[in-house]
Amino acid sequence: MFYPLLRKILFQFDEEDVHHLALGSMDALLSSASLRRTLRKKMAPIDARLHTQVAGLSFEHPVGLAAGFDKVGSHVNQLASLGFSHIEVGTITQHAQPGNPRPRMFRLPKDKALLNRMGFNNDGSDAAVSRLHGLNPETMVGINIGKSKITPLEDAAVDYVSSFTKLYDLGSYFVVNVSSPNTPGLRQLQDGDHLRSILKALLVVRSSQKFRRPIFVKISPDLSDEALDDALDVVLDLSLDGIIASNTTISREGLKTENIENFGKGGLSGAPLRKSCLNRIDRIYRLSEGSIPIIAVGGITTAQDVLDAMLRGASLTQLWTGLIYDGPFIVQRILSGLSNFCEVSKIESLDEIVGQFSQ
Numbered sequence: 001m002f003y004p005l006l007r008k009i010l011f012q013f014d015e016e017d018v019h020h021l022a023l024g025s026m027d028a029l030l031s032s033a034s035l036r037r038t039l040r041k042k043m044a045p046i047d048a049r050l051h052t053q054v055a056g057l058s059f060e061h062p063v064g065l066a067a068g069f070d071k072v073g074s075h076v077n078q079l080a081s082l083g084f085s086h087i088e089v090g091t092i093t094q095h096a097q098p099g100n101p102r103p104r105m106f107r108l109p110k111d112k113a114l115l116n117r118m119g120f121n122n123d124g125s126d127a128a129v130s131r132l133h134g135l136n137p138e139t140m141v142g143i144n145i146g147k148s149k150i151t152p153l154e155d156a157a158v159d160y161v162s163s164f165t166k167l168y169d170l171g172s173y174f175v176v177n178v179s180s181p182n183t184p185g186l187r188q189l190q191d192g193d194h195l196r197s198i199l200k201a202l203l204v205v206r207s208s209q210k211f212r213r214p215i216f217v218k219i220s221p222d223l224s225d226e227a228l229d230d231a232l233d234v235v236l237d238l239s240l241d242g243i244i245a246s247n248t249t250i251s252r253e254g255l256k257t258e259n260i261e262n263f264g265k266g267g268l269s270g271a272p273l274r275k276s277c278l279n280r281i282d283r284i285y286r287l288s289e290g291s292i293p294i295i296a297v298g299g300i301t302t303a304q305d306v307l308d309a310m311l312r313g314a315s316l317t318q319l320w321t322g323l324i325y326d327g328p329f330i331v332q333r334i335l336s337g338l339s340n341f342c343e344v345s346k347i348e349s350l351d352e353i354v355g356q357f358s359q
Contacts, residue, residue, distance in 0.1 A: 274299025285313025303337025
């Protein structure tokens, strides 16, 4: 019961300031590796029925932390203690950049949502290499890479390749972010020709490496069905490892928050994305005939949300906004619900339900 009261206090202050305060507090409180291990066992008790294999990687359970929470990879092990099966750091760009002017993050409590226009603020891929090298991560780490704002669209592939090459040995998987609404023109990279050139360049780099790292593409929930189908064709044609559905939305449809236009531009995350996320997953699963892994992002806060996503074809889920609204025990509550579902349903593996709704 303590978190609702704490949230009420924290929500009186600037969103980005509170975010940095929370991460700094976690760093201080969880500096001990033994304490982190103890907390992680409590937050994510082992249940073999929740284990899943995706793109050759083994995940303890299907709930991870989406990119954007730890943009530069400074807090991986502290966040791992909250029980996440994987943490996606980034978005990381080739060049350091400050992002968009503040204020650039806003809470929408009536909608249980966030609106942000951060703009890929990070200190660049070279700094990320130094930070992640020797980290000894306590959960699986994915790395989300994007295009630097100063890089022209026609040179995007070079930008992605630079970050990918430098960071290759430091991530278990990589995500190509071509769908954030907060970098001008970035979403144009989801178009077939742009997307194909970027992915082909990354695949050439991967073919020269000693170890094979899975590559996922993160798409926008605002793509038309036709545009989504075109992007999916590229992904399938190049035998990519999976799709993350989806990024934040520029839609403001159906929001309860008054005067939403006063917040300005930005991407919306949280509960309002749940329906569109499920629709995207269902379409991708059906069109691909279940041949490509899907990671669901958007409105994940409960065990039922995870189950709904998996029933439509997702193999993994990620959350971000839910952590802000529901607090640090959110993974523990979700996993408890998933274990109870397995018990009641008498299934040996949660993987058994993937795609059942779409079949």
